Amino acid sequence: MYDVVALGELLIDFTPAGKSANGNDLFESNPGRAPANVLATLAKFHATTAFIGKVGKDQFGSFLGETLRKNGIDTQGLIYSKGVNTTLAFVHLKEGGDRSFQFYRSPGADIILQEQEVDVELVQQAKIFHFGSLSMTHEPAKTATLKALQAAKAKSVLISYDPNLRPALWESLSHAKETILEGMQYADILKLSDEELEFTTGMRDLEEGSRFLFEKFDLKIVLITLGAKGCFYRFGKGKGHIAGFQVDTIDTTGAGDLFFGAFLHQFLQKDASWEAIQAEELETMILFANAVAALGTTKKGAIPAIPSLDEARQLFEGRN
Ligand code: ATP
Helix, strand or coil: EEEEEECCCEEEEEEEEEEECCCEEEEEEEEEEEHHHHHHHHHHHHEEEEHHHEEECHHHHHHHHHHHCCEEEEEEEEEEEECCCEEEEEEECCCCCCEEEECCCCCCHHHHHHHHHHCCCHCCCEEEEEEHHHHCCCCCCCHHHHHHHHHHHHCCCCEEEEECCHHHHHHHHHHHHHHHHHHHCCCCEEEEEEHHHHHHCCCCCCCHHHHHHHHHHCEEEEEEECHHHEEEEEEECEEEEECCCCCCCCCCCCCCHHHHHHHHHHHHHHCCCCCCCHHHHHHHHHHHHHHHHHHCCCCCHHHHHCCCCCHHHHHHHHHH
């Protein structure tokens, strides 16, 4: 039995790291991406986790597998492809600090995950099955993702969903929207950013947009993250805004993933059952997730920036 099993993309981001003595750009390899970052947060907080996905049978793939194991994530569901390389992405910093991503994924190993390679038993042994949208940008990984979702549903495994847009990875924006919405049919707990809410619903108003998704997809909990401003939530027993923490932010990479990992950790403490949760308890859980994510923005990267439970509790208890 695992607390959380996640399926999705696993790749290496190369982020700018200054110049060499020759004046050429240097890049630092940052292993992970959303589903792995969520699991690494949970594993750091002592939850049992396993990852399902595909990397190349190459040095980058080995590095990714090792990274997961080093962070306490089970890799029995990780497949090493002989034919296709590990997916890579290069990050470029634009003027003003915005980042752009250049993906080396045509195809990359993560999107050639086949449905028969999905360890269905692993999915069905989980208390929560977690997925995102980037494993649904292409076939055969989309069918593999849907197979895992159907397996989770068949055993009433709770499903958490964190869609990500990344326009460059989709055939078109309408394809992205349609597929992201398709994923919502399976979700119990949904996390979106405010931009993703607007993209999927056309609505900027948090109350209106979250109500629309909540009702249309019969969701149990909707979390809309708002960067430094915290999070808006909607839940059967209430809705509201939980303010973020003021910290010395240096890098927001993966803040949403640390937030969701910390939220799922709190949810597991309530026996992963939303029926047992009161609105005030949910607010406390979100506040804790805000604390974890805020601390994560005070260090560089995603996985290396995950705080310890003690550090998070200290910040959280200062407010609570
Ligand atoms: P990503 O795609 O980078 O993982 P996201 O867009 O899903 O992130 P954000 O809304 O940027 O997520 O941030 C997630 C959470 O992280 C917020 O709800 C908040 O708790 C925390 N957070 C983000 N930025 C800051 C910040 N500058 N200061 C404090 N907390 C922050």
